[in-house]
Amino acid sequence: MRFYSDNTATIAPEILSAIAEANRGVAIAYGDDPWTQRLDPLFGELFGTAVRAFAVLTGTAANSLILAALSPPYGAIFVHEEGHIAVDECGAPSFFTGGAQLMLLPGEHGKVTPAILRAALDAHPPSVHSVQPAVLSLTQASELGTVYRPEEVAALCELAHARGLTVHMDGARFANAVAFLGCAPADITWRAGVDALSFGATKNGALAAEAAIFFNPQLVRDFELRRKRAGHLLSKSRFIAAQLLSYVESGLWLRNARRANSMAQRIGTAAGAALLHPVEANEVFLNLGDARKAALRAQGFEFYDWGAADSGHARVVAAWDHQEADVTALCKALGAAC
Amino acid sequence: MRFYSDNTATIAPEILSAIAEANRGVAIAYGDDPWTQRLDPLFGELFGTAVRAFAVLTGTAANSLILAALSPPYGAIFVHEEGHIAVDECGAPSFFTGGAQLMLLPGEHGKVTPAILRAALDAHPPSVHSVQPAVLSLTQASELGTVYRPEEVAALCELAHARGLTVHMDGARFANAVAFLGCAPADITWRAGVDALSFGATKNGALAAEAAIFFNPQLVRDFELRRKRAGHLLSKSRFIAAQLLSYVESGLWLRNARRANSMAQRIGTAAGAALLHPVEANEVFLNLGDARKAALRAQGFEFYDWGAADSGHARVVAAWDHQEADVTALCKALGAAC
């Protein structure tokens, strides 16, 4: 019973069908096909505003290509110290931007606050000697399974814009955040001030498909050239576009996220006092200690250790395709142990 | 009737089935799955020697990640002036290597010769003031549809190695080259001295799958870290690996290439004196002039102009899934026009 990650999940049947259906006849390569051409209107409708949307294959590519459009090589990108771009992308933001410096921010439960951001901005007023504050990057849902409320996003964006920064949202689990909040996608993005979004689908049912979405068309700049020279312009682009079209149009994105979130809620409740952070998406962080971790593993539950080697922490992730029975078994075991 | 490119083709049914078959149950992400783990032995058997093989999604990624393993940031990469890495990848080699300089070489019919390479190496003996000769990159089949013979590859590799360069082969159409030569894959790669190969599958039937293959394990170096930070490590890696496994194991790679080559041969023969380069793979380059191009297009044949705007040249590509009838129609039209 593997609770390692939502990356270990399968492709949703709807997505696989969409790929098969797109597999008819010749289509112009590199995005000049009807599927890819529909991405702008698709996401425009989803977000209720005109957008530019670009298909890429990994979340790291979506994040870093957006950051390269938003930050100069001597830019500073402010991000929570647990952010995926800070911890899990092997320096991709610096590679794609040509050198931008990550400014790591603390913050409870994986979330940044305006006070924290303000302090970081104030600490070193920019001059010719310093990297230039360029981007605030928020993760929604956060890396610790929590979710920014619309007004939290808005307050952060307001401060960022006032200081001349643009705002990127890493939405690898964007669907989980929307499912939790029950809000419109616009409420936590452009309406709150977000300039560009990495809209994830891979963790939530796709084979490999993410969209880089710009709410401000002026910020797109040379995105397409940067995507090309990073090897992320797919020749048979229709097959990523078809995944995204199906994912959104079929309602799969919210359906899968709701299911995963609800399983995570059950696991979090079962964990009781062992819970480290509120469960607001599909990830559960637990302070189990080594003995309880070993006991759970002996019962066949697989999950990752988390944080420092001696912390005793663990991460359990509920994916859209987990079996109810497995989740029930895990809840039972956790209930007994905690 | 579209003869634009082999990139406009569909996914071969065998490949789509392989993806569907891999879509069962949870699999560890990022390449620690059974499909990805089989790539080394798969290609080891195909090439008759131990190799390291890494799955990526685009040819540009395969080429540039290999070049980044082979060249320092101040390296010089020697390549034919029509090479895909020189002309069609928006500067990716320089981006991935951190600045390596492409040294463009002339050469008839898209192929470099030892004499041409030697002259380029001799022109500016390396010193602390110059970029350091690092890599020779050969395209097989070449960008002009021709194929290096095993002894031609061997002579170029011998010279390159003698001067301290490693050799990369861009094999976006490697299957077409092998199909034309009727040789063993080893004959035009490691046995002839090639150090690393971009083994393409996308143009020849895959959804999106290429393998970066190292014949010399010492040159792999930090390939995996570079792939990760370029956003090219797929979380659901099994679905690229499954494409490559099916492509090779089913014999699809050679079957499709033979079919495409044979259609190109027919087109080339029909073109007669309009032919610009020998047809040895699945591309046909024609000196048609503007009037004949317009006439063909009026008959429903679609293809790209080639070269300088006023050259009157055109490129016709035969893909594995072209209809025989379309090819026959094109041959007839060409025969009448040329």
Add this chain to the structure above:
Amino acid sequence: MRFYSDNTATIAPEILSAIAEANRGVAIAYGDDPWTQRLDPLFGELFGTAVRAFAVLTGTAANSLILAALSPPYGAIFVHEEGHIAVDECGAPSFFTGGAQLMLLPGEHGKVTPAILRAALDAHPPSVHSVQPAVLSLTQASELGTVYRPEEVAALCELAHARGLTVHMDGARFANAVAFLGCAPADITWRAGVDALSFGATKNGALAAEAAIFFNPQLVRDFELRRKRAGHLLSKSRFIAAQLLSYVESGLWLRNARRANSMAQRIGTAAGAALLHPVEANEVFLNLGDARKAALRAQGFEFYDWGAADSGHARVVAAWDHQEADVTALCKALGAAC
């Protein structure tokens, strides 16, 4: 009376004479001259061990070129959050290394401790997803005017080496540190485990001259090529080398540092309770508040604000060429105000 920085000082007469003396006859360019050739033995003797020493023109160049020799593009460089490379070099380390990520460490009075470094290393065990711990960069004297003791350097180097990191020392004010400690230069460098040192001379009497010194010749790697392509190989190299030769051989380096340190000591003592950090080199950090800062400025004392805009902090720097009378006046004014 300007106490802005030691960068505002003049060229020491000894250094200017050395430049004039080197200005005789033709000398081979780019470092193949007798002056530059003497740098290795000069610093070898100063440090009591064989070294490789390279002349560059700015401290930023020395730091970043060394870091580029020590860290891969996907490396992590651990440094105090007030470090010059983190705050005052506009992202140079990332530019020169091709993307290395700075990991900012806290630490009282500008100094890192082993416990702090260990916690940072433990927080995210390296994997293919993360930047790879590569370098610990220490600033000696620190950016807050304090000095690492030999045993402190040794403990940090021991931990760093045990975790596979190399150690760089930013010695823009190295002479001030040695003058304070009264130790041998070796005691706080190679004997304590430091792998490479930026040895500054500009702030302490040179026109523009710094040395990048490697105690471990294997780490030099491609330093010379990287220096060249960064535009830091001077054609008339003899004129930087002559500065460094004079600076060290004449004893100027220690003489000037002692004088500057002693003036800073007097200022620090006069400041009394306003002092923020121990005065161990030539910089004095003061918590004056806006009113006292204004009063001092009204009396003709010029200095920089420090830290966040509303902190009320100030930095006063004593340079080797400050007038005794000016320092006395400042002490008197501070004594009256504090």
Add this chain to the structure above:
Amino acid sequence: MRFYSDNTATIAPEILSAIAEANRGVAIAYGDDPWTQRLDPLFGELFGTAVRAFAVLTGTAANSLILAALSPPYGAIFVHEEGHIAVDECGAPSFFTGGAQLMLLPGEHGKVTPAILRAALDAHPPSVHSVQPAVLSLTQASELGTVYRPEEVAALCELAHARGLTVHMDGARFANAVAFLGCAPADITWRAGVDALSFGATKNGALAAEAAIFFNPQLVRDFELRRKRAGHLLSKSRFIAAQLLSYVESGLWLRNARRANSMAQRIGTAAGAALLHPVEANEVFLNLGDARKAALRAQGFEFYDWGAADSGHARVVAAWDHQEADVTALCKALGAAC
């Protein structure tokens, strides 16, 4: 008798005096000093138009920092295949721009023509797949000692601008070109369409001083930040500025260039049929063959071989401080040999 390069020359007495005169009292660092502040008006007057001028220490830095202001990372920089930026700067343009690709152009006697540039631009019309034509970089005087006439520069700039490129001029030997043409500095720069100039002083009498001059202020962009993060913002900036001020105001720049040119003329005339290129600046290229080279060296004349190892070519450079007697001796020896 060393005729290696003008880089082997001494510092002109006027320049050394200017440094000594600037060495009085405290001056704000990093360019906010009265000397540096005078560079804009100084060069504005020299060129008869408003300019922005930035002091740097090496020609490689001036060239590459300008190119980084003019070209995006995916830009193409067109330059003669013998250009210093192509051959002698170890890939600096690619490093500073973040990856721009050099497009090497042929051309007799080291000079590009509009026809050659047009052919290169036409060969591969830009698309998302290609590097984007960004800059034409001309070397004046050229690397083969020839000089573009004002109308030649104008024709090239007109074509470049029509195609959306900006124009950089590498003027490491700009003074020699002006001295040869007897024109106003404006005639071969902004009046002919040049957008930015590397104005060299080091080879012609300075210690180390070059100016990056922008005739179009909009192209300056983030030059200062890029200079800083490349380690090329000198703290004691007054001492480079003082060199440039003295170099231009004293008339030294033209005086020295005229003297060097005239010595080169004598050498070229003496060489007779061995001359490879017209002598229009201070460099002389000779087809001597190995025997004659050996004979000259045996008589005490030192110079570099040039080009491919077996070419028998040599380069002789006349510097502003060469002794008349040495030149006379060389002319005599050449006359006897050729």
